[in-house]
Amino acid sequence: MSIRAAADRRSAPARAEGLAVDGLTVHYGSTAAVRGVSLDVAPAETVAVIGPSGCGKSTTLRAVAGLVPVSGGAVSLAGRDVTGWNPSRRNIGLVPQNYAVFPHMSVAANIAYGLRARGTAAARRRERVREMLEVTRLTDLAQRRPDQLSGGQRQRVALARALAIRPDALLLDEPLAALDPQLRGGLRRELAAMLAETDCATLIVTHDQQEALSLGSRIALLREGRLVQFDTPRRLWDDPADAFVADFLAGAVLLDAVVDDGHALALDGRWRVPVRDLAVRPTAHGSTRLLLRHDSLTVTDDPARAVLEARVTHSEFTGDGVRLTVRAGEQVLGVRVPPDARVGGSVSLAVAPGRAVLLTPGA
Structure with missing residues (x-):
């Protein structure tokens, strides 16, 4: 296939x-x-x-x-x-974390182990081992022992052994x-x-x-x-189900929000973000929320924008930029800035147009 x-x-x-x-x-x-x-x-x-x-x-x-x-x-x-x-x-074919390949057996013998235990005929066993060696690209290593293999090769041996029994x-x-x-x-x-x-x-x-x-x-x-x-x-x-999913899977922040007069209000109404600056998507999880990733926010000195004042608590150089951890009240947020950006102890934040997402049941 x-x-x-x-x-x-x-x-x-x-x-x-x-x-x-x-x-x-x-x-x-x-x-x-x-x-x-x-x-x-x-x-x-x-x-x-x-x-x-x-x-x-x-x-x-x-x-x-x-x-x-x-x-x-x-x-x-x-x-x-x-x-x-x-x-x-x-x-069931099981590949444990340490691979558990048999150190005294060759690659081919490791792959054949489960087939032999099941009483598979010798000719069919040899054919199945040959198939699995090809699938896992181990044909040239068939007679080596595990201590002669790299970690990635041992992983493929364990996978081939698990798959050999179909x-x-x-x-x-x-x-x-x-x-x-x-x-x-x-x-x-x-x-x-x-x-x-x-x-x-x-x-x-x-x-x-x-x-x-x-x-x-x-x-x-x-x-x-x-x-x-x-x-x-x-x-x-x-569309993460909750703030835990957003944070664990993507390092994102999920804020409760309400929409009022063309604005999304977050952080108990302290931050009013024009909806026109947001990407609006439907949610399957009930309530209106604002989804922010590290590229969703930007540091600004433009007083005309919908800014959020925050205090810088940590900075981390990432090669192509600097990742800031900031705190606005009790809320911790992340923002990425250029590597040469001059950032003090406090910053004014605004959403990067189209980068922040408004999740709403009515979208």
Whole structure:
């Protein structure tokens, strides 16, 4: 199947033969690590689960794999309720964070391990290993041991081993976390291409926002064990459910606002922004809000503009500019200025026309 065809299939609605998690709840003692999480992954789709440390994302993955008992809810795979099944019966391919490749085996033997355990005939096993070596571009390394491979190559071995058994679902736990930051961009693109060639439902747990945005056709964002928002990357970016989603995914700020006489009033009415200076978009989350990113604001000395007075609390050089953290009353905002800008201890802020977004139910 071509990468384009696989991508088209991943955009299709989830079907019964994929992976479905319904009201999943997991307790560790008296502590609820996961609380009523529901999500689904279609065959050939990749869903990313993201959130801060301790939010329950890895526990969700382990519950789907059958490695931790569930307190409530259900896990369905390929149309079957597998909630109480042993992990070995679930036909799931799991790639843990440390890859867990067998150090005494060659690349080819690592890939063949699951097939051998299932009693696959030798001829079919060799053919499947050959296929997976080609897909993961490891053919020339088939006889090497893991200690002779780079981190990225070991990751591909673990992925090939998980895919060799033709799983109904593929689970990846922080797949790029063990790699150097300089390698992640290229390997993220490689991983996306390899996943596009598979037909199984893929669930990726990651703490990296860019990883989630680039790999997931949909993203499930968790906080304190609960699902906050589950949607496409574009909709999470353009219409976050709340201030936590806006901040965690994109470093943006979401302010409550009301529209009055052609102005958006924010910060308890202390800031009146002409609607003509804003991009107006519909929201699916009920109330009117002002969405601000680091490029939404500018420092101005023009008293005719709708300015907001703020105090600079931090500055950070980013190469192509300086990112300021400012405080207006109790509200913390971010603003990017040119690298040669002269900024004092306080600034007057205005929206950059068209860069700030007014989310309104009536748009």
